[in-house]
Amino acid sequence: MHAPGGAKPxxxxxxxxxxxxxxxxxxxxxxxxSLFGITFRHCAQRSLxxxxxxxxxxxxPLWLSRLKASDLLQVVSHHQDFPLVMETYREILQDHFxxxxxxxxxxxxxxxxxxxxxxxTQTPSPLAYEHLFNFVAAQMYSDGxxxxxxxxxxxxxTSTLQEIFGREGLSPLMRDDAVRxxxxxxxxxxxxxxxxxxxxAQSWLxxxxxxxxxxxxxxxPENLPEIIQLVQELLDQKRAYKSGxxxxxxxxxxxxxxxLERRNHTSQSEALRSIIVRYLRCHGPFSVETLxxxxxxxxxxxxxxxxxxxxxGLLVRGDFRxxxxxxxxxxxxxxxxxHALSLSKGRRDAATADHQQYATFLAQWQxxxxxxxxxxxxxPEEPSAQLRKILHxxxxxxxxxxxxxxxxxPARWHSYGxxxxxxxxxxxxxxxxxxxxxxxxxxxxxxxxxAAAP
Numbered sequence: 001m002h003a004p005g006g007a008k009p010x011x012x013x014x015x016x017x018x019x020x021x022x023x024x025x026x027x028x029x030x031x032x033x034s035l036f037g038i039t040f041r042h043c044a045q046r047s048l049x050x051x052x053x054x055x056x057x058x059x060x061p062l063w064l065s066r067l068k069a070s071d072l073l074q075v076v077s078h079h080q081d082f083p084l085v086m087e088t089y090r091e092i093l094q095d096h097f098x099x100x101x102x103x104x105x106x107x108x109x110x111x112x113x114x115x116x117x118x119x120x121t122q123t124p125s126p127l128a129y130e131h132l133f134n135f136v137a138a139q140m141y142s143d144g145x146x147x148x149x150x151x152x153x154x155x156x157x158t159s160t161l162q163e164i165f166g167r168e169g170l171s172p173l174m175r176d177d178a179v180r181x182x183x184x185x186x187x188x189x190x191x192x193x194x195x196x197x198x199x200x201a202q203s204w205l206x207x208x209x210x211x212x213x214x215x216x217x218x219x220x221p222e223n224l225p226e227i228i229q230l231v232q233e234l235l236d237q238k239r240a241y242k243s244g245x246x247x248x249x250x251x252x253x254x255x256x257x258x259x260l261e262r263r264n265h266t267s268q269s270e271a272l273r274s275i276i277v278r279y280l281r282c283h284g285p286f287s288v289e290t291l292x293x294x295x296x297x298x299x300x301x302x303x304x305x306x307x308x309x310x311x312x313g314l315l316v317r318g319d320f321r322x323x324x325x326x327x328x329x330x331x332x333x334x335x336x337x338x339h340a341l342s343l344s345k346g347r348r349d350a351a352t353a354d355h356q357q358y359a360t361f362l363a364q365w366q367x368x369x370x371x372x373x374x375x376x377x378x379x380p381e382e383p384s385a386q387l388r389k390i391l392h393x394x395x396x397x398x399x400x401x402x403x404x405x406x407x408x409x410p411a412r413w414h415s416y417g418x419x420x421x422x423x424x425x426x427x428x429x430x431x432x433x434x435x436x437x438x439x440x441x442x443x444x445x446x447x448x449x450x451a452a453a454p
Contacts (some may be wrong), residue, residue: 041069104296
């Protein structure tokens with residue numbers, strides 16, 4: 001917090017920040033920021049809706065570009081899901097922000113893994129200095145802030161916003177480890193992994209509604225004896241009970257499960273709806289068969305409830321598990337979190353390699369060998385094919401002629417000789433070009449184009 005003069009920074013309630021509607025709140029609040037106006041102007045210019053150069057090839061002044069972008073935004077906001085608005089939100093929410101890392105950070109604070117200390121300094125720390133610079137930059141470009149009412153999405157539908165966060169057609173991007181990690185957090189199992197207490201066990205059971213001993217053994221392998229003891233204490237203290245199908249049910253939701261066991265009871269449909277809503281809030285993609293097998297209910301009855309929840313916007317369906325012929329259902333909010341976490345994990349897996357790793361990869365790919373270790377290798381049957389493969393890997397690269405036959409080619413083929421290069425160049429399969437930089441000569445090899453038929 002940057003507080004002027006003797007003002008005190010406000011108190012931050014970390015628990016209130018990590019709310020289920022965190023993503024929707026962020027999407028609504030950014031519409032009144034200068035970042036949204038700048039990003040929208042850049043998107044409009046990249047898509048050539050707004051020209052960078054005016055008539056006569058004169059650059060459009062910045063103040064005029066801001067004015068045109070503001071007028072354009074007011075026009076397109078009357079159209080549903082306009083592409084420029086969609087791209088603006090996508091660039092901000094996916095490229096500028098990292099919502100998944102923010103949720104992880106807030107979760108670590110609430111679980112006590114990260115301690116928060118209030119420190120007052122006269123100058124910003126090196127970490128906070130960049131944020132202060134961004135704050136000054138935002139004030140400098142405040143004229144680019146859209147003239148809009150708060151919490152306005154400029155014609156963007158909620159379903160489209162869910163797709164930007166990640167929703168349907170995401171089976172190639174959905175990682176199993178991301179699904180497990182999101183389910184652990186939503187079900188409250190993470191709190192039992194660190195400091196298992198009776199109150200936390202009761203909160204976990206009330207959140208998921210019901211469980212079985214098999215699920216307890218599967219979900220808590222690290223501290224299984226402690227969790228079993230806590231669940232048994234819940235049963236002994238009547239905070240939970242065992243249903244007819246051997247499910248451990250929280251007493252708070254006993255009314256729904258008792259009504260579900262009465263097959264002809266009038267309130268069975270309401271009880272089934274309540275149980276499914278509780279299930280979808282803390283589970284990833286699931287199928288109708290999964291619920292039917294879990295609660296011993298007909299699939300048509302479950303499908304009827306799922307379709308109604310889909311109409312209310314509480315569920316979406318799609319091929320989330322990449323299984324042919326099987327449709328899955330999932331809560332839009334849960335799907336957003338899984339998609340965001342999958343993207344975050346994918347970016348970490350695709351991190352840029354350092355110079356040493358890249359050099360090792362190139363050496364292995366180009367089959368660079370030590371001369372002493374390559375003495376026992378067999379000479380290929382067709383030397384021209386071997387040399388052609390090497391030159392293909394080095395194609396379109398300017399190679400120093402002085403080191404070509406003495407170092408580069410022998411390192412990749414220990415039986416190389418000068419006649420081999422003359423032979424393949426004379427065959428017309430490979431062409432070469434030369435250029436001189438200073439006093440050094442460089443060669444470049446390229447594949448020859450096939451000759452045209454007469």
